[in-house]
Amino acid sequence: LGKGDYDLAIKELKSCIETSDASGVSWCSLVLGQTYIEMGQFSDAILYLQKAVELELKNPTTTATATTKSAWLNWLGVAYHKNREYQKAINTFEQGIQSDPSYVRNFDWLSIAHNTLGQYDEAIIAAKRAIELKSDDEFAYSNLGYAYGMKKQYDEAMKALKKAIEIDPKMSNAYYWMGRFLMEQNAYNEAIEAYKKAVELQPANIDYIL
Numbered sequence: 001l002g003k004g005d006y007d008l009a010i011k012e013l014k015s016c017i018e019t020s021d022a023s024g025v026s027w028c029s030l031v032l033g034q035t036y037i038e039m040g041q042f043s044d045a046i047l048y049l050q051k052a053v054e055l056e057l058k059n060p061t062t063t064a065t066a067t068t069k070s071a072w073l074n075w076l077g078v079a080y081h082k083n084r085e086y087q088k089a090i091n092t093f094e095q096g097i098q099s100d101p102s103y104v105r106n107f108d109w110l111s112i113a114h115n116t117l118g119q120y121d122e123a124i125i126a127a128k129r130a131i132e133l134k135s136d137d138e139f140a141y142s143n144l145g146y147a148y149g150m151k152k153q154y155d156e157a158m159k160a161l162k163k164a165i166e167i168d169p170k171m172s173n174a175y176y177w178m179g180r181f182l183m184e185q186n187a188y189n190e191a192i193e194a195y196k197k198a199v200e201l202q203p204a205n206i207d208y209i210l
Contacts, residue, residue: 025055033045033048033052033075070097086113111123112143121147142160145159172202175198
């Protein structure tokens, strides 16, 4: 979407919030929050996603399933994470897990948040829970590989990252972390090949990789 498209979408969604019943307000607030995430305006995203979640969770007549509530909490947690409010993100993902323990995306993002805070043991636990729910979850394997690598458990890291790539051969960040952890083991030739693949898949990230 271009800026004009986003502006129009925001205008229409705010109008929806002003004119709808409680159910419509919660839904339009959710979509508006998602739109603000796409735009990189995370504080605004949090504001509307909080409204959506509060309305839906406190609505005694809601027809939303536990999975739907868990998914909405996941969106709020993602907004917190992208706004660097990591502990709030963790709390929100855990709330989503309580709502529906089978909704895998909350475990994926919980693992990411723990990794971001350097809480690698907790990240490993969350990633393994995600894999239990979805055996072909490439994100969980990538998160798991990163956590193991940061703990210098390189064999486990390589195993997990290779599994992520097996599931999704275009997963550039798995190649990047493989390159980094190979470098740390002085396996320079293999590291170079992994970095080359990461750049090939995601040229925009070349400065980050170099």
